[in-house]
Amino acid sequence: xxxxxxxxxxxxxxxxxxxxxxxxxxxxxxxxxxFNVGPGANVNVVNDxxxxxxxxxxxxxxxxxxxxxxxxxxxxxxxSGSRLDLRTHYLQPxxxxxxxxxxxTVPSDCAVSxxxxxxxxMIERIRGDITAEGDSANMDVHDVSNGHVHLRTLKGxxxxxxxxxxxVEISSVSGPVNLINVSxxxxxxxxxxxxxxxxxxxxxxxxxxxxTHSGDIDVAMPTNASTDISLRSVTGKVENDFPFQxxxxxxxxxxxxxxxxxxxxxxxxxxxxxxxxxxxRVKKQ
Amino acid sequence: xxxxLHKRRVYSLCLRMTGNTAExxxxxxxxxxxLYRKIATFRGESAFSTWLHRLAVNVVLMHLRKKxxxxxxxxxxxxxxxxxxxxxxxxxxDNVLAGSIDRVNLERAIESLPPGYRIIFVLHDIEGYEHNxxxxxxxxSIGNSKSQLHKARMKLRDLLKISRAEKAVRR
Amino acid sequence: MTCAEFQRVLPYIIDTxxxxxxxxxxxxxxxxxxxxxxxxYIADQAKLLVPMEDPSxxxxxxxxxxxxxxxxxxxxxxxxxxxxxxxxxxxxxxxxAALVILAIASFLLHRPEAAPLSMATGSQSxxxxxxxxxxxxxxxxxxxxxxxxxxxxxxxxxxxxxxxDARRSVDQDxxxxxxxxxxxxxxxxxxxxxxxxxHSGE
Numbered sequence: 001x002x003x004x005x006x007x008x009x010x011x012x013x014x015x016x017x018x019x020x021x022x023x024x025x026x027x028x029x030x031x032x033x034x035f036n037v038g039p040g041a042n043v044n045v046v047n048d049x050x051x052x053x054x055x056x057x058x059x060x061x062x063x064x065x066x067x068x069x070x071x072x073x074x075x076x077x078x079x080s081g082s083r084l085d086l087r088t089h090y091l092q093p094x095x096x097x098x099x100x101x102x103x104x105t106v107p108s109d110c111a112v113s114x115x116x117x118x119x120x121x122m123i124e125r126i127r128g129d130i131t132a133e134g135d136s137a138n139m140d141v142h143d144v145s146n147g148h149v150h151l152r153t154l155k156g157x158x159x160x161x162x163x164x165x166x167x168v169e170i171s172s173v174s175g176p177v178n179l180i181n182v183s184x185x186x187x188x189x190x191x192x193x194x195x196x197x198x199x200x201x202x203x204x205x206x207x208x209x210x211x212t213h214s215g216d217i218d219v220a221m222p223t224n225a226s227t228d229i230s231l232r233s234v235t236g237k238v239e240n241d242f243p244f245q246x247x248x249x250x251x252x253x254x255x256x257x258x259x260x261x262x263x264x265x266x267x268x269x270x271x272x273x274x275x276x277x278x279x280x281r282v283k284k285q
Numbered sequence: 286x287x288x289x290l291h292k293r294r295v296y297s298l299c300l301r302m303t304g305n306t307a308e309x310x311x312x313x314x315x316x317x318x319x320l321y322r323k324i325a326t327f328r329g330e331s332a333f334s335t336w337l338h339r340l341a342v343n344v345v346l347m348h349l350r351k352k353x354x355x356x357x358x359x360x361x362x363x364x365x366x367x368x369x370x371x372x373x374x375x376x377x378x379d380n381v382l383a384g385s386i387d388r389v390n391l392e393r394a395i396e397s398l399p400p401g402y403r404i405i406f407v408l409h410d411i412e413g414y415e416h417n418x419x420x421x422x423x424x425x426s427i428g429n430s431k432s433q434l435h436k437a438r439m440k441l442r443d444l445l446k447i448s449r450a451e452k453a454v455r456r
Numbered sequence: 457m458t459c460a461e462f463q464r465v466l467p468y469i470i471d472t473x474x475x476x477x478x479x480x481x482x483x484x485x486x487x488x489x490x491x492x493x494x495x496x497y498i499a500d501q502a503k504l505l506v507p508m509e510d511p512s513x514x515x516x517x518x519x520x521x522x523x524x525x526x527x528x529x530x531x532x533x534x535x536x537x538x539x540x541x542x543x544x545x546x547x548x549x550x551x552x553a554a555l556v557i558l559a560i561a562s563f564l565l566h567r568p569e570a571a572p573l574s575m576a577t578g579s580q581s582x583x584x585x586x587x588x589x590x591x592x593x594x595x596x597x598x599x600x601x602x603x604x605x606x607x608x609x610x611x612x613x614x615x616x617x618x619x620x621d622a623r624r625s626v627d628q629d630x631x632x633x634x635x636x637x638x639x640x641x642x643x644x645x646x647x648x649x650x651x652x653x654x655h656s657g658e
Contacts, residue, residue, distance in 0.1 A: 152652065155611070173611045173614055174614055211638070213614075213617070213618040234625060276638055292510060310511045314515045381490050432467045
């Protein structure tokens, strides 16, 4: 889970912190915290309002730089071994209207879990599992591999690029989802009316499953992509402009203009694109 | 509502794995209690029934571990020359079972399997888990899982043939 | 290949198939062939064993008591109204709503094919459990900033429209696996929204 239930009594001593720096800026406070962690660390951030950026660094420390808008808000860190929880704590009601900015540098194999209602959330060059959730947070995840990526939003825009070798699960109600060079054993995208765009070659002999209610699905893939693809829109349209080899025998009920099944090259990856009423377009990249 | 929808499947699983009604009822109750505690962690990444089913399996396995019952006998896996079953099938032909098993006899035979065999058989042949999943759950190797499953099926074959022979004698 | 050699490897090949030599032995040896036939028959029959027995009522009684003791449910007769409930009260209400949604979805996807959807989910004229749960979700986010509230309001409208379309589709063709999958995913979207509402309020 992204969010954590806090028990004030379990907070560890400040002795876990190294190098605490507070820099005074007009109306703002910048704090820098460092935490020693072991391999496979787990970092969780709950920051309802404000951006969270996570990048990988070369050390075995987690560096947290927080910009606080006033003295009415503080951060509560709790560390237990290699598990680190960071939570923004508003001392007074009304203080929460001002955003708190987090910038984290973590070991590349760190698992990261972020909750930020408004975001934006940006995560890059991580090889651990990534979980992010935000009601309207825009999320950008780039250059990650080997870990699972789980993203949930109601209306934020989700952008993924250069993601590979893990399970990707994205769920958005109305926010658009843009995937560029995203591949893995399983890639799953679910939206209600968010538009989904995929640019890539559906690599890794994976299972790719994109389903929307009314959001359009746009796919552009290179001619060397190896796919076993099926497209279906219950009441919308299917437009195929890619040189697939059509499949005659398929469990999909084939209706002209509303569904299509075919293969390209060796048919390595399974690709299912489904929309209830949106338009599904597939074309050459 | 959740209890009503899933109680039968969870209870059947617990009963088949333990072979004991009272234990199965306690474990069913514990499985649903854990479900209510953990429901917030369900993110919909699998079907809900799959998630609940896995939770119930883990509850039973933890219970068996606490009892100290060997879920899978690793010793047997290390003594491949002492396998039971195959010898008496070499050179002798028997009537095949096909068409002669009814549900009641099969359930009874499963109940009388040794616990280690029964658990693997229930997980694989009844509940549909793959060997790699069973190996992960039980902390054994995939080869061990396959070997135990084979012995379970061989034992069931013997039990069912005995049962069929007894039936024939009674007629 | 001898029968002993074949039966030594049988555990590892029975479900996946053997090499050419093993398959040849299987074709030529009646004893091993009968053995394999029996073992596969047992495995096939096991797959047909359906759960037949219910646990005794004491299981439900015990479960209820444990849930009340842990504060996961309130004792009968009725839930207290949301307004004025303790701080955690609405969180549990929303979590129960998420449970109900998932339970309804699970039931709908596993019910006998012939049973019409409208019977399973209540009549159109009366508010269903999920309408009341929507109201509780909106009350749960009522104290949040206006833009967050409107995100949830619009989100609920969108997912309810999805559920409505998917239900109609399943009604029209109960045998369409895509229609059932759409309905399940529509409910999962709603469950996600409910869960996020609980997180937003913490």
